[in-house]
Amino acid sequence: MFIINDIIALLAANLILTQALGTSTMFIAASGRKNLIRTACVITLFTTVASAFTYFVDILMPSSVRVYATLICYTLIIGVLYAFFLTVLYFFGREKFNAYKKYIHISAFNCAVMGTLFTISEKAAADDSLRNTVTYFLKGLEAGAGFIVASLFLAAAFKKLNSEKVPASFRGYPAMLIYLGIISMAVYALK
Amino acid sequence: MKNRKNSVFDGILGDNIILSSLMVISPIIICGDSVKNALSLIYAFNSMTFISLIIGSFVPKKIPYTIRIIIYAVISSLVCIPVRWFAVEFYPDSIHRIGIYYPLLAVNSLIVLQSEAKFYRMKKGRMIISLVFYIIGFDLVMLFTGAVREFFAYGTILSKVADINTTVSGLGMPFGGFIFLGLMCGVYRKIRSSVRSGQTESEE
Numbered sequence: 549m550f551i552i553n554d555i556i557a558l559l560a561a562n563l564i565l566t567q568a569l570g571t572s573t574m575f576i577a578a579s580g581r582k583n584l585i586r587t588a589c590v591i592t593l594f595t596t597v598a599s600a601f602t603y604f605v606d607i608l609m610p611s612s613v614r615v616y617a618t619l620i621c622y623t624l625i626i627g628v629l630y631a632f633f634l635t636v637l638y639f640f641g642r643e644k645f646n647a648y649k650k651y652i653h654i655s656a657f658n659c660a661v662m663g664t665l666f667t668i669s670e671k672a673a674a675d676d677s678l679r680n681t682v683t684y685f686l687k688g689l690e691a692g693a694g695f696i697v698a699s700l701f702l703a704a705a706f707k708k709l710n711s712e713k714v715p716a717s718f719r720g721y722p723a724m725l726i727y728l729g730i731i732s733m734a735v736y737a738l739k
Numbered sequence: 740m741k742n743r744k745n746s747v748f749d750g751i752l753g754d755n756i757i758l759s760s761l762m763v764i765s766p767i768i769i770c771g772d773s774v775k776n777a778l779s780l781i782y783a784f785n786s787m788t789f790i791s792l793i794i795g796s797f798v799p800k801k802i803p804y805t806i807r808i809i810i811y812a813v814i815s816s817l818v819c820i821p822v823r824w825f826a827v828e829f830y831p832d833s834i835h836r837i838g839i840y841y842p843l844l845a846v847n848s849l850i851v852l853q854s855e856a857k858f859y860r861m862k863k864g865r866m867i868i869s870l871v872f873y874i875i876g877f878d879l880v881m882l883f884t885g886a887v888r889e890f891f892a893y894g895t896i897l898s899k900v901a902d903i904n905t906t907v908s909g910l911g912m913p914f915g916g917f918i919f920l921g922l923m924c925g926v927y928r929k930i931r932s933s934v935r936s937g938q939t940e941s942e943e
Binding site: 567568569570571572573575576615616619620623624626627631634653657659662663666667670716718721724725728729730732733736 | 812
């Protein structure tokens, strides 16, 4: 029962299905099943690590400049992580770097990562008990896991949504949007 | 001259950033449920995208790609400050209506990822004209989405009650946004393919 509750909570907190965050990135990555899952995993890495760092921004930044400076600080955090992950990948070997760098390029700056950071920050501002590194880290991981779940949903129907049985005008992106809408409706009902 | 004409109109019909490339769709799905929200998003998107892309076009191409992407993101984050300040001073409601999607517009994929492929290969003058039409393409879709969703979801137009018997409240929800955008995307593709096939026939 606890597991079912957890799954429902994870779905209900899913940032793609409830807030449409990262939908564009998902469609950029939707050229194949592998691309989708790999991009989702890299986005999870970004949301998790970046969330932990944003905790320090949130507690150290004076409230007088918070509204205007938060975005720049978050952008710099993601920028540093972007360069760091590419550097680490480079040291794993030339072949792997060439094969996987595109996932890092797609995953760094997008609504999924930035939206996660802002959502966590807003929740922490509303509830002081959430204001600690572990919670930020776990919330980032949860958001990433939600992105992976949404990618799995999309990957499961990917072939059918792109098949010739779907009318040409609706094949691919439009069918995927309608499909995500139906899943989102189901998740809304779970809330 | 023909190429220039094509590129100018591409942003509206041929390569609409929302309906063709599905860029910047999160704010439309969540916030694009009324004309007022649509106007707030249009102001934020237009000003941030136009200014950021113009400034970003001066970033030297000799700089490595990764660093350029970071610079583009930092530029748009900085541009977001005066844009937001102006909105706070003159349209304070718009900030509340859009919420976290305000800063998210600053890191939209058109500015950060697609700017080089779509704009920075062109000469400055042509780039500006093309950019203006891409922005107009976004604005038209945004306004249409906001108006239709507001009318059918809440039975109002610009918050004034309209004469409608049945409302579909789900259209104002995120899932309604997904489904409406998907349908609009399909219709857009149909229109685009009809226009293109018509053009090909007339050329033959």
